[in-house]
Amino acid sequence: MITIEPDDVLVVVDVQYDFLPGGSLAVAGGNEIVPLINQLARKFTHVVLTQDWHPADHISFASQHPGKAPFDTIELDYGPQVLWPDHCVWDSHGAEIAGTLDIPHAQLIIRKGYTRGVDSYSGFQEADRQTLTGLGGYLNERDAGRLYVVGLATDFCVAWTALDAAAGGFDVSVIEDATRAIDANGSLEKAWADMEAAGVDRVKSGEILG
Ligand code: VGL
Ligand code: ZN
Numbered sequence: 001m002i003t004i005e006p007d008d009v010l011v012v013v014d015v016q017y018d019f020l021p022g023g024s025l026a027v028a029g030g031n032e033i034v035p036l037i038n039q040l041a042r043k044f045t046h047v048v049l050t051q052d053w054h055p056a057d058h059i060s061f062a063s064q065h066p067g068k069a070p071f072d073t074i075e076l077d078y079g080p081q082v083l084w085p086d087h088c089v090w091d092s093h094g095a096e097i098a099g100t101l102d103i104p105h106a107q108l109i110i111r112k113g114y115t116r117g118v119d120s121y122s123g124f125q126e127a128d129r130q131t132l133t134g135l136g137g138y139l140n141e142r143d144a145g146r147l148y149v150v151g152l153a154t155d156f157c158v159a160w161t162a163l164d165a166a167a168g169g170f171d172v173s174v175i176e177d178a179t180r181a182i183d184a185n186g187s188l189e190k191a192w193a194d195m196e197a198a199g200v201d202r203v204k205s206g207e208i209l210g
Contacts, residue, residue: 001207002173002203004043004044006045007144008046008144008146008147009044009046009048009139009142009144009145009146009148010040010041010048010148011048011150011161012041012047012049012101012103012106013123013152013158013161014050014051014052014088014152014153014157015030015034015098015101015151016088016095016096016097016098016152017093017094017095017096018092019052019088019153020034023087023094024086024087024094025087025182027152027153027180027181027182029180031098031100032180033150033151033177033179034100034101035100036150036177037103037150037151037178038100038102038103039205039209040148040175040178040208041102041103041105041106043209044148045105046107046144047105047107048106048109048135048138048139049103049109049110050109050110050112050151051088051109051112052087052111052157053088053095053111054087054088054089054095054114056086056089057116058116059076059081059116059117059119060082060084060113060119061084061086062083062084062085063085063086065083068083070083070084070085071083077128078127078128078129081127088113090114097109108138110123110134110138112133113126121157121159121160121161122161122163122164123135123161123164124161124164125164136165139170144170145171147165147173148172149162149173149174149175149179150174150175150178150179151178151179152179152180153181153182154174154176154180154182154191155181155187155190155191156182156191158174158179159192159194162195162198162200163194163200166195166198167198171201172199172200173201174202175203175204175208176202176204177205178205
């Protein structure tokens with residue numbers, strides 16, 4: 001069993017309508033993890049949420065690139081960029097955090113992806129690998145212990161957040177069954193390999209909940 005310490009932080013990534021069934025970038029089974037995340041959240045005094053938050057003309061949208069389709073990859077100055085259906089547009093319903101998420105004690109919501117020309121899967125830094133969101137500073141200032149990452153999607157925003165957390169010196173676990181994946185072109189297998197190589201712990205909710 002894993003004991004959650006008072007300084008440990010649950011990081012709930014992008015549980016927003018557009019990533020749930022019926023949303024524009026729906027992750028299969030995304031709704032199944034919500035009750036589990038609610039249950040896990042009760043074990044933590046400190047919870048942080050991330051929120052994907054794009055302008056309507058965001059560079060990651062296939063609609064901005066004539067001739068391209070969702071899930072194509074293009075090359076930008078900062079590297080390869082997968083193109084997506086329009087999703088999580090500022091102030092749209094799809095960008096809202098799901099109402100079924102029941103975490104009234106969440107202490108911070110960090111928005112990311114709001115710069116038109118740069119995507120941000122990670123809650124810590126944008127895809128240019130330069131621009132920080134402030135989450136690392138916040139967690140250090142709050143003397144965070146181990147970070148437990150859950151949410152959507154395992155192979156994009158969860159993995160990039162966990163990898164950046166590990167690179168930032170945090171102890172990090174991903175609670176596997178409290179995530180769901182997009183799994184485009186082998187992305188899920190690669191994400192787990194990258195996380196394992198970075199020392200991210202892969203755990204199951206039963207180890208915490210009993
Ligand atoms: C995400 C693709 C695009 C995610 C966000 O939350 O995993 N994936 N934007
Ligand atoms: Zn996005």
